[in-house]
Amino acid sequence: MNAIKSVSAFCHSLRKPKSECRFFLWSVMIALSLMFIVTTSCSNAELEEKLEQVTNRLGILEDTQDIRNLHHAYGYYIDKCLYEDVVDLFADDGEVHFAGGIYRGKEEGVRRLYVGGFLQDFTGGKPGPVYGFLLDHLQMQDVIHVAPDRRTAKARFRCFMQAGAHETSPSAKAAREQGQSPMRWWEGGIYENTYVKEDGVWKIQVLNYNPLWYADYETGWGNTRPFFDQTEAPKLYPDNPRGPDAPMDSPPAIWPNTSIVPFHYMNPVTGKPLTMESDWNSESNDE
Amino acid sequence: MNAIKSVSAFCHSLRKPKSECRFFLWSVMIALSLMFIVTTSCSNAELEEKLEQVTNRLGILEDTQDIRNLHHAYGYYIDKCLYEDVVDLFADDGEVHFAGGIYRGKEEGVRRLYVGGFLQDFTGGKPGPVYGFLLDHLQMQDVIHVAPDRRTAKARFRCFMQAGAHETSPSAKAAREQGQSPMRWWEGGIYENTYVKEDGVWKIQVLNYNPLWYADYETGWGNTRPFFDQTEAPKLYPDNPRGPDAPMDSPPAIWPNTSIVPFHYMNPVTGKPLTMESDWNSESNDE
Amino acid sequence: MNAIKSVSAFCHSLRKPKSECRFFLWSVMIALSLMFIVTTSCSNAELEEKLEQVTNRLGILEDTQDIRNLHHAYGYYIDKCLYEDVVDLFADDGEVHFAGGIYRGKEEGVRRLYVGGFLQDFTGGKPGPVYGFLLDHLQMQDVIHVAPDRRTAKARFRCFMQAGAHETSPSAKAAREQGQSPMRWWEGGIYENTYVKEDGVWKIQVLNYNPLWYADYETGWGNTRPFFDQTEAPKLYPDNPRGPDAPMDSPPAIWPNTSIVPFHYMNPVTGKPLTMESDWNSESNDE
Numbered sequence: 001m002n003a004i005k006s007v008s009a010f011c012h013s014l015r016k017p018k019s020e021c022r023f024f025l026w027s028v029m030i031a032l033s034l035m036f037i038v039t040t041s042c043s044n045a046e047l048e049e050k051l052e053q054v055t056n057r058l059g060i061l062e063d064t065q066d067i068r069n070l071h072h073a074y075g076y077y078i079d080k081c082l083y084e085d086v087v088d089l090f091a092d093d094g095e096v097h098f099a100g101g102i103y104r105g106k107e108e109g110v111r112r113l114y115v116g117g118f119l120q121d122f123t124g125g126k127p128g129p130v131y132g133f134l135l136d137h138l139q140m141q142d143v144i145h146v147a148p149d150r151r152t153a154k155a156r157f158r159c160f161m162q163a164g165a166h167e168t169s170p171s172a173k174a175a176r177e178q179g180q181s182p183m184r185w186w187e188g189g190i191y192e193n194t195y196v197k198e199d200g201v202w203k204i205q206v207l208n209y210n211p212l213w214y215a216d217y218e219t220g221w222g223n224t225r226p227f228f229d230q231t232e233a234p235k236l237y238p239d240n241p242r243g244p245d246a247p248m249d250s251p252p253a254i255w256p257n258t259s260i261v262p263f264h265y266m267n268p269v270t271g272k273p274l275t276m277e278s279d280w281n282s283e284s285n286d287e
Numbered sequence: 288m289n290a291i292k293s294v295s296a297f298c299h300s301l302r303k304p305k306s307e308c309r310f311f312l313w314s315v316m317i318a319l320s321l322m323f324i325v326t327t328s329c330s331n332a333e334l335e336e337k338l339e340q341v342t343n344r345l346g347i348l349e350d351t352q353d354i355r356n357l358h359h360a361y362g363y364y365i366d367k368c369l370y371e372d373v374v375d376l377f378a379d380d381g382e383v384h385f386a387g388g389i390y391r392g393k394e395e396g397v398r399r400l401y402v403g404g405f406l407q408d409f410t411g412g413k414p415g416p417v418y419g420f421l422l423d424h425l426q427m428q429d430v431i432h433v434a435p436d437r438r439t440a441k442a443r444f445r446c447f448m449q450a451g452a453h454e455t456s457p458s459a460k461a462a463r464e465q466g467q468s469p470m471r472w473w474e475g476g477i478y479e480n481t482y483v484k485e486d487g488v489w490k491i492q493v494l495n496y497n498p499l500w501y502a503d504y505e506t507g508w509g510n511t512r513p514f515f516d517q518t519e520a521p522k523l524y525p526d527n528p529r530g531p532d533a534p535m536d537s538p539p540a541i542w543p544n545t546s547i548v549p550f551h552y553m554n555p556v557t558g559k560p561l562t563m564e565s566d567w568n569s570e571s572n573d574e
Numbered sequence: 575m576n577a578i579k580s581v582s583a584f585c586h587s588l589r590k591p592k593s594e595c596r597f598f599l600w601s602v603m604i605a606l607s608l609m610f611i612v613t614t615s616c617s618n619a620e621l622e623e624k625l626e627q628v629t630n631r632l633g634i635l636e637d638t639q640d641i642r643n644l645h646h647a648y649g650y651y652i653d654k655c656l657y658e659d660v661v662d663l664f665a666d667d668g669e670v671h672f673a674g675g676i677y678r679g680k681e682e683g684v685r686r687l688y689v690g691g692f693l694q695d696f697t698g699g700k701p702g703p704v705y706g707f708l709l710d711h712l713q714m715q716d717v718i719h720v721a722p723d724r725r726t727a728k729a730r731f732r733c734f735m736q737a738g739a740h741e742t743s744p745s746a747k748a749a750r751e752q753g754q755s756p757m758r759w760w761e762g763g764i765y766e767n768t769y770v771k772e773d774g775v776w777k778i779q780v781l782n783y784n785p786l787w788y789a790d791y792e793t794g795w796g797n798t799r800p801f802f803d804q805t806e807a808p809k810l811y812p813d814n815p816r817g818p819d820a821p822m823d824s825p826p827a828i829w830p831n832t833s834i835v836p837f838h839y840m841n842p843v844t845g846k847p848l849t850m851e852s853d854w855n856s857e858s859n860d861e
Contacts, residue, residue, distance in 0.1 A: 047334055047621055054629055055341055061348055061635055070555050072428045080547050084562040088554055127563040129545035134508055136475050140427045140714045141646045166543035167510050184509045188710050203556050217509055221708055222758045222791055223741050256740035258703035260654050267662055268644050269777050275658040276701040342628055348635055357842050359715045367834050371849040375841055414850040416832035421795055423762050427714045453830035454797050471796045490843050504796055
């Protein structure tokens with residue numbers, strides 16, 4: 001009971017009645033405790049806010065990783081003519097921009113392109129790889145940016161492709177019988193895609209794939225004949241049953257013409273657009 | 288001392304003795320303080336739990352990054368015939384699944400394959416690159432998934448390889464003297480690996496590499512002769528001193544046959560397996 | 575007021591005067607409360623520290639992602655001869671180590687190499703791609719390590735390049751008129767870069783690019799003639815108006831010689847350097 005004695009002594013020195021003095025001391029102690037509690041509690045609010053920020057930054061990295069996985073999964077599906085599985089990667093209102101045309105709607109344009117078009121052309125309608133048809137569709141060099149609200153994202157990827165028929169494949173034999181070369185090529189291209197998160201799942205909003213060069217199999221890109229001109233307006237659906245719903249506004253030119261697929265991001269150091277301010281889409285330089 | 292006066296006045300209005308009244312007021316104040324403290328403390332428990340969750344999610348991203356680095360490091364070692372360093376990347380009970388065979392145990396099967404096999408074949412037993420032998424083993428297109436308990440992980444990667452002898456290399460000269468072409472090829476393949484974390488370090492548990500096509504150097508994948516059939520049961524160790532310990536259950540077929548290396552993950556959007564439900568491993572379509 | 579009665583009864587059982595007893599009980603309650611508060615507050619300090627650590631680990635992953643984006647952006651700029659934009663990615667005291675030479679200072683050596691050299695050679699001084707000149711500069715296989723203080727970082731990448739003139743390009747025509755082959759090649763190389771964070775922005779400190787093989791376009795790496803020897807001391811600036819400021823100490827040998835570009839990291843499993851302890855830079859094995 002030393003504390004009680006000390007209090008008595010202290011109160012005595014103040015020349016106050018004990019009970020009033022004690023009351024004063026208790027008040028001080030309680031006040032200090034409350035200040036302490038309030039401080040603690042404020043610090044909690046700060047901690048909560050910091051944790052919220054950290055959680056959001058973490059979420060952006062997780063989103064980035066999800067989008068990388070999504071695109072790489074897309075690449076592996078394309079390799080093996082798994083076009084139904086490719087279509088499933090799109091949002092309902094998803095689009096493909098490809099070869100000068102825009103294909104709209106997961107179950108309409110997107111399915112028309114992959115299942116109505118490629119699946120018929122490459123495997124005769126049967127999902128999965130077939131004998132003697134190669135379609136290696138290497139994906140790499142991601143530059144991914146998730147919007148601050150984590151509901152949309154943009155990403156650039158690059159594709160390096162080897163595709164076509166083995167000499168022993170039915171399609172190569174058919175081609176030779178008609179006096180033609182089997183369909184075989186190498187290809188390089190750039191994706192500039194957008195993504196959307198729906199119910200916590202990232203989906204492709206716009207798959208914007210821009211093949212920039214094709215190489216003849218026998219002689220390579222150095223001697224390749226002009227393959228096709230995707231700046232020429234494509235024949236549209238439904239007149240063309242496999243055609244796009246609309247033409248692309250400004251499709252990039254194809255090798256040996258050259259062009260820049262516009263970047264979704266600024267220069268990562270300066271934060272500014274390209275120093276070259278001209279119209280990238282007219283960068284095709286016909287002689 | 289206004290507070291004391293207020294209390295006295297309040298007590299007077301309650302018509303209670305001062306001391307009892309004060310006791311009541313103190314009780315109320317302490318009770319409120321304690322409620323406040325308990326609230327604060329609850330919020331801390333919540334914060335702690337949230338932080339725990341964030342830490343775990345962060346850990347999964349770090350693991351993902353570690354596994355990417357681990358596999359990419361493996362690729363750089365393979366480039367340069369650094370097979371001792373490759374073996375060191377495996378868990379003690381690690382395995383290699385390759386070319387139809389399973390090699391078991393870091394110091395047994397794995398070492399037998401890399402140091403007993405490749406190192407002898409490619410450099411004559413000397414670690415490190417040798418004159419005129421190229422082995423560029425490009426790694427890309429990771430799809431990595433870490434288990435929720437962060438003790439195991441699975442990952443798909445792709446390899447694009449260029450390998451073989453320069454015309455001026457000793458092995459090319461030896462081949463020509465025997466009327467043969469120098470050993471040179473291009474190759475594409477898929478990894479579906481598993482990883483394990485031991486004492487905080489990620490190691491290769493199963494390196495499952497599936498070459499899917501080889502290309503003759505002169506004529507490419509379009510005209511390549513059937514290279515070898517890894518679905519044929521390999522000759523096992525110890526009868527074959529460099530052989531695997533067991534055959535793979537269902538090795539993928541090799542180009543111009545085609546096959547799908549099973550995916551360790553579901554469709555990232557639907558969460559379902561491939562729409563094509565047939566047996567991937569019988570997808571080789573001999574004519 | 576049951577609590578008051580209980581206290582009275584308790585004090586009675588202690589045979590103490592009520593006021594002193596109450597004082598004792600209050601002391602106990604306040605002490606417990608304070609202990610509780612202090613505990614809570616300690617836990618907050620712990621939480622803060624944990625959150626600090628988590629924030630730092632998160633920052634390292636963000637830095638890793640920033641550096642991946644930075645290098646991949648560099649690759650996309652190089653593809654399209656956007657050399658001004660490439661120069662902008664460097665720190666003021668940045669350097670390029672390339673082809674046996676060191677180019678020092680963003681606005682001096684780095685600009686001399688890219689804008690004074692490549693831009694003149696490849697496009698005649700006009701930024702952006704030109705007709706019939708391909709420069710696909712594929713970037714992949716990152717191994718990135720950020721320093722614990724998050725101010726510097728090191729990264730290894732790999733490049734696989736296809737570059738040169740289409741047969742219809744002006745430069746190919748000019749070459750043929752002089753009885754020469756158009757300039758066309760494939761190339762494989764390794765980056766071992768360092769990065770620095772200035773004002774929160776990651777920049778290239780040292781771009782150390784080591785081409786390891788060049789392939790003649792017509793006959794490939796298997797038959798390529800020795801391209802050039804970057805171990806030969808380069809002619810320096812200003813005697814050579816496009817030359818480097820200094821020679822590299824130990825440039826890697828070029829195919830069909832072979833060499834290892836030193837790794838900035840230890841074996842990710844053992845934490846040790848390569849088992850092969852010899853001098854990597856003398857690994858060129860001339861016959």
